[in-house]
Amino acid sequence: MKTLNHSLIINTRFSDTDAMQIVWHGNYVKYFEDGRESFGNKFNLRYMDIYSHGYTAPMVHLELDYKKPVTFNTAIRVEVYYVHTPAAKIIFEYKIYNIKTEELLCTGQSIQVFVDLNGELSLTNPEFYDNWKKEAGLNV
């Protein structure tokens, strides 16, 4: 079956570090989001695409496993894997690597749901999301 994934290069920022002189663990949440938005730009699944169809996609679950620390001004590669599910959810998995050493720095997962503009959780896939899956070549 077809799978969708994407990767993005980021340079870690000085302001991303903490007093341990490494990237603060909370900032990986930003790297995941950067990867997700970059995936969205490539596959037309941006916040704005979702919003234009009358939905938002709030985060309901986030999980991070830290493998190695990284200092600032270091090029990292954020790999984003779309996880196919019949549920009315957007699930991504992530792997972040230090480009120079190819060390695995962090892995993780995020789960988003669909909420319509009245604030109601969508229990089934919104029509636009089924269409998006079809266009992306995924089974619905």
Next chain:
Amino acid sequence: MKTLNHSLIINTRFSDTDAMQIVWHGNYVKYFEDGRESFGNKFNLRYMDIYSHGYTAPMVHLELDYKKPVTFNTAIRVEVYYVHTPAAKIIFEYKIYNIKTEELLCTGQSIQVFVDLNGELSLTNPEFYDNWKKEAGLNV
């Protein structure tokens, strides 16, 4: 003439630090904002108060002078001084102290203007702001 000011105690966060093991200079912008919002809570000049009268108050100028570094888990006092001006602006000055040592850490200034909900800059004081000044005991 009457002056308005307010102070707020904050504990610096580990996530506020950078690789120099001190609070990252950009995070003082948050401390200023914390002080400003706390001032707003006390004197009814919150973002929401402004918004409920049909305006937003975007930042147009910000200035910071750094005097001493500070580490994390340190109690600091953010002093906020409202600067009275006839112009259609909200001007604040700030002083941040290390509570324990009474060292002055940072000073600064912010200037906000009024923009109505059509995105038009207000060249004169919005009525609600004149009223707010009167209620606060300031000359209009």
Next chain:
Amino acid sequence: MKTLNHSLIINTRFSDTDAMQIVWHGNYVKYFEDGRESFGNKFNLRYMDIYSHGYTAPMVHLELDYKKPVTFNTAIRVEVYYVHTPAAKIIFEYKIYNIKTEELLCTGQSIQVFVDLNGELSLTNPEFYDNWKKEAGLNV
């Protein structure tokens, strides 16, 4: 058996919000850390306490479940629960509530390990940590 927990009141910041006009999901990582440091201040398990015994305690796992969104300038209560484990780990669970509505906003868990100053992972409990547990009235 004795349990250790602690709670902390935080006011959500304007700068914590995102374009959905709610607190950005990544900022809950800061609230967890605020809670953890506040726990550390109360029970003498700060970063600095750990460091003074020759260890750091890097995060290896973080998990967040989002229940309800929250807007800014809202008082929230971060509840921190120390999870007793024989493993050489520091495990916390978190619950964050909207104080006014008592709605549960977010739950989560964090796992930290001990690394000595040569960068070696500690497979058994450092002595100071066993002592800390005893003083805290926990079984070792």
Next chain:
Amino acid sequence: MKTLNHSLIINTRFSDTDAMQIVWHGNYVKYFEDGRESFGNKFNLRYMDIYSHGYTAPMVHLELDYKKPVTFNTAIRVEVYYVHTPAAKIIFEYKIYNIKTEELLCTGQSIQVFVDLNGELSLTNPEFYDNWKKEAGLNV
């Protein structure tokens, strides 16, 4: 006389926005720093270059003027201008543009000083900095 400048493209992040649905004003401090580090990578004036010569370069003054708001997922260009001064300082000016519209979003200035590893402010230019200027083709 020769001038040094550099520019960097950044995509604004969702997590950079605030509840006004625009990039939060404090995040321009990060864009300035991104530009400064990118300048440093190009001209060998990174934090690490400075540190390797026994100095740090703390920020002492920062100034920002906001011209236009910008939303997220927007490509911006950070232009960094090195300001030549005989004083023992590193001075940069910044201009940030929306790439698509060529609107000027923000201008600013930063001033850094040199502090040696004993914490003493350097009143004259460190030798390495004079050498750096010469190599860069600037008058000393």
